[in-house]
Amino acid sequence: KTVEMLYGGKTVTKYNQLGKEYPIILQADIKNRKNNDSLGKIFVRSDDTGKLISLANLVEFKEEGSAKILARYNRQRAVTISARLVGDYTLSEAIVFLKKTVRENIPKAGIEWKGKSEELQEASNEMFIIFALALLTAYLVMCAMFNSFIHPAVIMLTVPLSVLGGIIFLLLFNNSINIFSQIALVILIGISTKNSILIVDWANQLRRAGKNIQSAVLEACRLRFRAIIMTSLSTMIAMVPLIVGNIGPGAGEGSRMAVGATIFGGMLISTFFTLYVTPTMYILLTKNTKRIDAVDLELSKQLKK
Known part of the structure; x- marks a missing residue:
């Protein structure tokens, strides 16, 4: 909950001024949220001792990439690939190459052609x-x-x-x-x-x-x-x-x-x-x-x- 609140934000109350309500969001400063090293400096309270312990002493951090948007096609995750032919290659050769690449690397994946x-x-x-x-x-x-x-x-x-x-x-x-x-x-x-x-x-x-x-x-x-x-x-x-x-x-x-x-x-x-x-x-x-x-x-x- 601590990590979720500091990085995701949590509305704790609302401020009312001139008939308009403004949410009060508890969240870490944007400079710290952009820095991955700040994760290890977050302290959480132990349920056994009640003391504050930094996350760096509890977990190991590993950085991995992920897509910002997970597109779907027919209710399945999909990735759209657009390419332009160069050299003397034909469209048929490109299709054969793509089929072979997908079959060797992602055997369970399917292909839907467009254009x-x-x-x-x-x-x-x-x-x-x-x-x-x-x-x-x-x-x-x-x-x-x-x-x-x-x-x-x-x-x-x-x-x-x-x-x-x-x-x-x-x-x-x-x-x-x-x-x-x-x-x-x-x-x-x-x-x-x-x-x-x-x-x-x-x-x-x-x-x-x-x-x-x-x-x-x-x-x-x-x-x-x-x-x-x-x-x-x-x-x-x-x-x-x-x-x-x-x-x-x-x-x-x-x-x-x-x-x-x-x-x-x-x-x-x-x-x-x-x-x-x-x-x-x-x-x-x-x-x-x-x-x-x-x-x-x-x-x-x-x-x-």
Whole structure:
């Protein structure tokens, strides 16, 4: 109570003058309250002996800092952090750094984003949904075109390869996965499956002509090899200016590099592995299926009868 009264103050009575009341506050002088050493000079009376004893003989003083204001968000203590990006760092890199720092130092703390950071987080979450919808839409369209669920599945196997290639090249160019690279990954769904479509469609035509599965797919790879290489090479060459033109800092450098590196790497990896993965999976998944023209052959037999 003594320390509380001297440093916090206590109203002991009120003074009345001309009909107005003024509180009389008992408190230590402001000069002593600002000096931490004054705490040890405060005397309190002992309950046992009745003598006055200084606080310096009873307690140990330790100085610690505390916030003047304890802000709250959703009924929980919160701290607002505002920062400005400097150098060549992007907002995505700053968010990743902040998440890592909080996870390592304050594992139980949560983060609520505001401003541009919040918009970027929401856009990133939406891009994952868009990516999934793009995959589903492409698969369903090809199911309708090929009149099969197996052939589109063979074609869609090139998508993970293109995504892997895009991410690898992003890391090689010291770039991060941001909104621009995510858009490029969605674009890769369309342009990377094109090569597999050429092989699968031509193999189906050869099977209708009477060839077996293995001969048809190998012949399709041989016949469509030049078309696959030329279309893929033209796409990769078109991405070179986006990559080479961003070696030095400049306006829009991060966005152009993200798009260029993602599409270039995705097409390079997917083109190389498509010539191996697509024929192999085509043979494995279709070896137990009926001939492409099985219905037409059966109908012809019935008509001849």
